[in-house]
Amino acid sequence: MSEGAAAMNAMSENWIAVGKLGDIPRLGSRRVLSRERTIAVFRTVNDEIYAIEDKCPHKEGPLSQGIVHDRCVTCPLHNWVISLETGEAQGADEGAVKTFRVRVADNGDILICTGDLAPAS
Amino acid sequence: MTKKKLVVVGNGMAPGRALEELFEQAPYAYDVTIFNAEPRVNYDRIMLSPVLAGEKTFDEIVIHGDRWYEDCGVRLLKGQKVVSIDRAKKTVTSEHGVVADYDKLLIATGSLPIVIPVPGHDLPGVLTYRDLDDVTAMLLAAQSGGRAVVIGGGLLGLEAAAGLKERGMDVTVLHLMPTLMERQLDAAAGHLLRRALENRGVNIITEANTKEILAAADGSGVRAVRLEDGTEIEADLVVMAVGIRPNAQLANDAGIETGRGILVDRHMRTSDRDILALGECVEFEGQVYGLVAPLYQMAGVVARELLDEDNDGFSDSALATKLKVTGVDLYSAGDFSDGEGREEIVLRDAAQGVYKRLVLEDNRIVGVVLYGDTADGGWFFQQVKDQTDVTEMRDTLIFGPAYAGGDALDPMAAVAALPDDAEICGCNGVCKGRIVSAITEKNLTALDDVRAHTKASASCGTCTGLVEQLMSLTLGDAFNPNAVKPMCGCTDLSHDDVRRLIKVKKLKTIPEVLHALEWKTSCGCAKCRPALNYYLVCDWPDEYADDYQSRFINERAHANIQKDGTYSVVPRMWGGQTSSKELRAIADVVDKFDIPTVKVTGGQRIDMLGIKKEDLPAVWADLGEAGFVSGHAYAKGLRTVKTCVGTDWCRFGTQDSTGLGVKIEKFMWGSWTPAKVKMAVSGCPRNCAEATCKDVGVVCVDSGYEIHFAGAAGLDIKGTEVLGLVKTEEEAIEHIAALVQMYREQGHYLERIYKWAKRIGYDEVRRQIMDDGEKRKAYYDRFVFSQKFAQVDPWSERASGKDKHEFRPMASVGLQAAE
Numbered sequence: 001m002s003e004g005a006a007a008m009n010a011m012s013e014n015w016i017a018v019g020k021l022g023d024i025p026r027l028g029s030r031r032v033l034s035r036e037r038t039i040a041v042f043r044t045v046n047d048e049i050y051a052i053e054d055k056c057p058h059k060e061g062p063l064s065q066g067i068v069h070d071r072c073v074t075c076p077l078h079n080w081v082i083s084l085e086t087g088e089a090q091g092a093d094e095g096a097v098k099t100f101r102v103r104v105a106d107n108g109d110i111l112i113c114t115g116d117l118a119p120a121s
Numbered sequence: 122m123t124k125k126k127l128v129v130v131g132n133g134m135a136p137g138r139a140l141e142e143l144f145e146q147a148p149y150a151y152d153v154t155i156f157n158a159e160p161r162v163n164y165d166r167i168m169l170s171p172v173l174a175g176e177k178t179f180d181e182i183v184i185h186g187d188r189w190y191e192d193c194g195v196r197l198l199k200g201q202k203v204v205s206i207d208r209a210k211k212t213v214t215s216e217h218g219v220v221a222d223y224d225k226l227l228i229a230t231g232s233l234p235i236v237i238p239v240p241g242h243d244l245p246g247v248l249t250y251r252d253l254d255d256v257t258a259m260l261l262a263a264q265s266g267g268r269a270v271v272i273g274g275g276l277l278g279l280e281a282a283a284g285l286k287e288r289g290m291d292v293t294v295l296h297l298m299p300t301l302m303e304r305q306l307d308a309a310a311g312h313l314l315r316r317a318l319e320n321r322g323v324n325i326i327t328e329a330n331t332k333e334i335l336a337a338a339d340g341s342g343v344r345a346v347r348l349e350d351g352t353e354i355e356a357d358l359v360v361m362a363v364g365i366r367p368n369a370q371l372a373n374d375a376g377i378e379t380g381r382g383i384l385v386d387r388h389m390r391t392s393d394r395d396i397l398a399l400g401e402c403v404e405f406e407g408q409v410y411g412l413v414a415p416l417y418q419m420a421g422v423v424a425r426e427l428l429d430e431d432n433d434g435f436s437d438s439a440l441a442t443k444l445k446v447t448g449v450d451l452y453s454a455g456d457f458s459d460g461e462g463r464e465e466i467v468l469r470d471a472a473q474g475v476y477k478r479l480v481l482e483d484n485r486i487v488g489v490v491l492y493g494d495t496a497d498g499g500w501f502f503q504q505v506k507d508q509t510d511v512t513e514m515r516d517t518l519i520f521g522p523a524y525a526g527g528d529a530l531d532p533m534a535a536v537a538a539l540p541d542d543a544e545i546c547g548c549n550g551v552c553k554g555r556i557v558s559a560i561t562e563k564n565l566t567a568l569d570d571v572r573a574h575t576k577a578s579a580s581c582g583t584c585t586g587l588v589e590q591l592m593s594l595t596l597g598d599a600f601n602p603n604a605v606k607p608m609c610g611c612t613d614l615s616h617d618d619v620r621r622l623i624k625v626k627k628l629k630t631i632p633e634v635l636h637a638l639e640w641k642t643s644c645g646c647a648k649c650r651p652a653l654n655y656y657l658v659c660d661w662p663d664e665y666a667d668d669y670q671s672r673f674i675n676e677r678a679h680a681n682i683q684k685d686g687t688y689s690v691v692p693r694m695w696g697g698q699t700s701s702k703e704l705r706a707i708a709d710v711v712d713k714f715d716i717p718t719v720k721v722t723g724g725q726r727i728d729m730l731g732i733k734k735e736d737l738p739a740v741w742a743d744l745g746e747a748g749f750v751s752g753h754a755y756a757k758g759l760r761t762v763k764t765c766v767g768t769d770w771c772r773f774g775t776q777d778s779t780g781l782g783v784k785i786e787k788f789m790w791g792s793w794t795p796a797k798v799k800m801a802v803s804g805c806p807r808n809c810a811e812a813t814c815k816d817v818g819v820v821c822v823d824s825g826y827e828i829h830f831a832g833a834a835g836l837d838i839k840g841t842e843v844l845g846l847v848k849t850e851e852e853a854i855e856h857i858a859a860l861v862q863m864y865r866e867q868g869h870y871l872e873r874i875y876k877w878a879k880r881i882g883y884d885e886v887r888r889q890i891m892d893d894g895e896k897r898k899a900y901y902d903r904f905v906f907s908q909k910f911a912q913v914d915p916w917s918e919r920a921s922g923k924d925k926h927e928f929r930p931m932a933s934v935g936l937q938a939a940e
Contacts, residue, residue: 016934018931018932018934019931019932023926023931024926024931025669025670025926026670027644027670027671028670028926030926030930030931031930031931032930032931032932032933032934033930033932033933033934034933034934038930041931045643045644059684060686061684061686062682062686065674065677065678065682065686066647066674067646067647067650067651067670067671067672067673067674068670069642069644069645069646069647069650070642070643070644070646074646074647076673076674076675076682077682077684079647081647112934117934
């Protein structure tokens, strides 16, 4: 999402800090646990941050354990490649995983939008 | 309207092809039931010889798998031999009493091998060569080595002889006639063939008339074959391959007209109008058939006949033959006997082992014999079938299509000029038109895809060049047969190129490689990054900083991920030995962390499954206190060295196999390799540690240590190759480490030792490791150097806090606030 949109959302919804940028290795991922689900937060080679549900649309593999490349992650169970931006499976595979709005504050805090965390209605 | 019922007796290649054609034209015309006397699906009988020689597996020669029958709605009754046909009631009955009624019946009972009724022909140990059961029996006999006598020097006999020789038997061929394959070859080519086979160590006796097969003294099998002149040739196995005769018994019993075979007209109709027959069981105009091309032609006729379509019927035409013995190229077609009005063009180059002979009549080619260079066989055969007038190109005719007519030296033009119905693949009867339309309609760009869709060049493979030329013609620049297979979509370079360039350009980090080798993606992908990480670890052991983000999760977490996202943990048990203290520690860990499953692995280790990732460091800390280190069950690296108890306990043990296994494992653990490496040490040739299907194995013998390599027992099953025999444990360890280092430096990532060794050649491995002491020492030294940096227990590092971020969640959040 663009910075502008993020700022808009920040005004209308709550954002909570889940860690520092430095907590995640480049091309790596950390898990954030909530009551409903596990979220995988990724850091790309250019320090962009993405958050998607830690559950591959194929067989629910933990995407946080996959190899990160460009803006994608390859699932560790059966090598599906999932876009971190859209949550959609790439190539011939079909399926999508939920994405969450996330941004990095000036002080390096990683913030997730709480509006997205609510259980799916 | 109810569908008509078609019953097929026999499930060989001919009826298989007939049904394929039938379904292609009218998938719903018939309810089909097949009775197959053999307990299996339809397979490519032509390819039995490669199976015997170990070049193919049965699965690779299956034409129609179970799925095909299901998809086509065919009822296939395996192991059901039909014993009678009731033509009045229009039913058939199997020996197990299954009855099926038919509107149309197709008999395809094939042929029976001819057994020469000499005394002893029915002894155990006397086999024929006809189906998979015969091959299985021969392979079983070949396992214990010994001597084989093959009676019959025709196509099948020679293929059997070459296969058995390949399997390690001492083979003698007995042939009644003065030259080999006299029905397909002239005397000159027969002699060349004989010389080639003798050079491979096959003994050949011509004009040998078998008198008797002699039984072994204990009656368990055969002992020798005696010829008419009194010569005795020792034998543990006798294979009769003297020919086949049509199997027409069933039809004959039912009152259908038969001669040598079931009599059919050119529409494959028998004397009963509702019964068709095809294949090796039929006789047409006095001829019987044993080669695949005419049988496939019959199949096309049968399919049209079943659909009441007009057709020209079957016509007897010239036949082509190929010998399927790897390294012996032989091709013959048509009629090549001498005769009035016949002329011949001969090219003979004895030094190169090339012989070509064309027989001409009225300026047309009627016969072809090629030996040594058979590439032009298909083209010559086409000229025979087309009855081309060769007057214009006679001067250069023997040099084949490249020089024929005005299109000198352009093989593509010759292929382009072939008519659509020109046969490209003789084994599977695939013509040019079918291949071209498959390529264009299905957008096929790879040879394997064309094979999968058309079967062209999928059997013996000798027409591969032609198929590639067709692909090139059809696809233009989009097809490049010499294209190297790139590592992945991020680069056009192959694994070999990348490994070479990393060394030459001294590239020492992944970003450097991506930049210097002009990767197309910014940071690689999940295929190339782990490969690059390994290559750098291997090539610069002291300088490269391992990039954990480029490792697969198992190697990053030092445990094996399971389907539910939990992990399994396998501690190292050196050589598969453990103790009460270790077992007690494992039991305590299992209880403390509530580990749901404990399992003994195939590599003699204990696997604890279902551990939460967060618990891993604590589990390792407890295991570490008991002295355990990582078992690397997750690694592309040294996994396990399996052992038997050897001289410590076993009454058969010849050496301390457990001790050697422990030494090897303590010396080699921690080393990263292109793919996993599993080893074993057996204390005697009884081989209880199963060392002969491992990546590297040792079989102890009285005189020392026999080192084996390149075995497999996973996706592929393959016995090991012998590297050589050494006298001491120290030598064994040096040879094994050198071998593994050679593989570490040359293997492609994820390529197991058996694939690497096959790619570079087993003899090359032996030459560098066994024969070249200097090379071996250099490999060994490089291995020892790299181990200095590799032998750090990853579990104790992580139990003391390394890579904490890997194991802990970053945060837990409620809906209201961050914690």
